[in-house]
Amino acid sequence: MAKITHYGQWLDISSLNPVDKKNYLTSVTLFLFGAVAWGIHLSSVGIFYDTPDIENAKSSFYTVVRVVVIISWIVSSLYYMKFLKTQDELIIRWNEFIGSWGAIGFLSFGMLMSLLSPYLEFKPGFYELFLAFAIGCSIGGLRFHNKYLAE
Amino acid sequence: MKNNLKQFRNDLNLSQEELASKTGVTRQTINSIEKGKFDPSLSLVFKLLKVLECSLNELFVYEHH
Numbered sequence: 001m002a003k004i005t006h007y008g009q010w011l012d013i014s015s016l017n018p019v020d021k022k023n024y025l026t027s028v029t030l031f032l033f034g035a036v037a038w039g040i041h042l043s044s045v046g047i048f049y050d051t052p053d054i055e056n057a058k059s060s061f062y063t064v065v066r067v068v069v070i071i072s073w074i075v076s077s078l079y080y081m082k083f084l085k086t087q088d089e090l091i092i093r094w095n096e097f098i099g100s101w102g103a104i105g106f107l108s109f110g111m112l113m114s115l116l117s118p119y120l121e122f123k124p125g126f127y128e129l130f131l132a133f134a135i136g137c138s139i140g141g142l143r144f145h146n147k148y149l150a151e
Numbered sequence: 152m153k154n155n156l157k158q159f160r161n162d163l164n165l166s167q168e169e170l171a172s173k174t175g176v177t178r179q180t181i182n183s184i185e186k187g188k189f190d191p192s193l194s195l196v197f198k199l200l201k202v203l204e205c206s207l208n209e210l211f212v213y214e215h216h
Contacts, residue, residue, distance in 0.1 A: 001177045015177075088176035089192050090183060148183045 002091050004149060008098075008141030011091075020086055027079035034072035040065045042126075090148065098140040105136015153212040157185045159203040174198040 002024075003015035016024060044062045046052040056062065084095060109132035113124040160170050160181075167181045174181075174195060183189035184199075191199065200210060 003177060003179060088180050089195060090177060090180040090189060093189075148188050149179060 001086070001088050004091070004094055004145070008094065008143070008145030008149065009138060020083055023079050023083040023086075027076045027083060030072045030076035030079065034069050034076060037065050037068040037072065041069060093148070094141075094144050097144045098137045101140025101143065102133045102137040105139060106133040108132075109135055152190050153187055153214060154184065154210055155212070156181070156199065156203075156210060159205055159210060160185075163203065165202075170199075170202065173202045 001015070001017075002020070003012040004010070005012045011024070013021060013024070041062060044053045044057040084092065106129060110124065110129045113122075113128055113132065117123055160167070165173075167178045167185070171178045171181045175198065176195065180189065180191075180195075184191055196207070196211070200207060203210065
């Protein structure tokens with residue numbers, strides 16, 4: 001079963017048994033693979049407010065890329081659920097904690113960025129909101145560590 | 152919630168790791184319960200009671216706030 005490390009930010013991969021390790025690493029690898037494909041997809045619809053590749057947006061290449069995103073993330077989720085099924089209740093709680101705090105980060109930091117955007121002449125987009133989600137997740141991990149694990 | 156998990160575990164000469172293994176959780180979970188930081192689920196409580204051979208009232212102390 002997984003051991004939570006780095007102030008609630010990480011799972012110690014070496015603490016996992018071979019089956020859990022396979023499920024976890026497969027899930028993470030497929031997620032990252034899907035994320036790369038997602039990046040390619042974004043280049044066809046607009047990334048960092050650059051001019052998107054509209055002419056080719058409906059090409060078979062981008063269609064295949066989008067199918068790859070959906071399939072890899074669905075399979076990644078299935079492997080992650082398989083991994084979570086064998087974990088104990090503290091790990092499940094950690095998982096829920098991080099997800100909840102990710103949502104709080106998305107709403108609070110994302111809304112703050114949006115409220116400040118007219119004064120800073122800066123328009124928050126997908127990446128800024130994702131960063132807000134990641135900051136929330138990180139705060140959640142730290143709060144979990146302080147609440148349940150700290151000596 | 153306050154508990155006497157550490158005392159019962161020590162009485163049986165079990166390490167946190169051993170108790171964790173017998174109840175199907177991690178050492179971190181046992182440690183967190185012992186420190187009163189994490190309240191276990193009902194199913195884990197029953198596993199602990201079985202391994203530690205004690206009753207609910209002996210293991211956990213309910214404090215009304």
